[in-house]
Amino acid sequence: MHDPVPPDSEQNLEAPAKLAAALKASARRKVFVPPTIDEAILKAARAQLHPQSRPNAFHWPRWVLWPALVGACVAVALIAHMLPSRQFVREDLNRDGKVDILDSFSLARELKHGGSLPAFLDVNGDGVVDERDVNAIASQAVALEKDNRP
C-alpha cells in the first residue's frame, strides 16, 4: 500500500559534517539592525497598510462634489460669455482686424472682376456697391481720428 522505503534512506538523513558545522556557525552570528531603521520600516509599513489613518489628510464630503462641479461649469460658461468675441467691422473686408487700404483694394479688385457683390459691401449705404464704396473705405483707412496705429 505505501511505498517501500529503501533500506539505506535512514542513513541519508544525516547531513554532511561540513554543512552541519557551517549551519551551526551561522546561527551563532547576529545581524545588528539599528533601532531607528527598525522604527522607520515599521512606520512605513503602518502607513502603507492603513492610509486613511493619516492625521493631516483632508476629505471633501461627498455631497459637496456635485454642486461644486456644477458651479465650476457655470463660472466657466459665464467667463466665456463675458470675454469679447472677435468681431470685425464691416469695412474690414480682409478680416485682419484693421481697416486699411488693403480692404479698399480688395473691394476694388472684386469690382474689376465683375459679378454680383454681397449687399454688406455697400459701405456708404447708397444701395449700390461701386467705386464710391471703395473710396469710402479708403477714406476711413487714412482718417486721423480713428488712427490706425497698432
Add this chain to the structure above:
Amino acid sequence: MKGWLAILFCALTISVFGQQPAANVHFRAIDIYVDSGKIPLAAYQLEFSVTNVPTQIVGIEGGSAKVFHEPPFYDPKAMQGERVIIAAFSTEAPEQLPSGKTRVATIHIMTTGDVRPKFELKLRAAADTTGKRISATAVCGEKP
C-alpha cells in the same frame, strides 16, 4: 471818450496788422519712396510726420510711377497739421506696376525756424496684385 476809443483802435490795428511776417519760414518738398524689391507694388499705406519743429503740411502730390501719379488718399484734416496717413492702390496688371524703389508721393510742408526737420515714416501696409501683404520698406528725403 471818443479820443480814447480812437487811440485804442489804432493800437489794436497796429498790433494785429503791423506784425512782421514770421521769420525763417521754409517750404520743403519731401519725397516718399517705397521699395518693394522685385515684387510689383500694387498698394501701400504709410504714415508721415515731422517730429521736431513746428510744421504744417500744405500739399500732397502723387508719385513718379504712372499708376501712382494721382495724389494718394489722405485725410483733409491732415492739412495744416504735422502728421498724415497716405495710401494708394492700383488694380493694373503686374507689368504696369512699379517694383524696386519707387517715389509714390511728395509731401509739401512749411516749417518755422532754422532747425532741420526730422521726419518719421511708418509703412503700415504694402501689397502685391492679389492683395497679399508683402515685405517692403519706406524712406523719405527732402528734395534739394
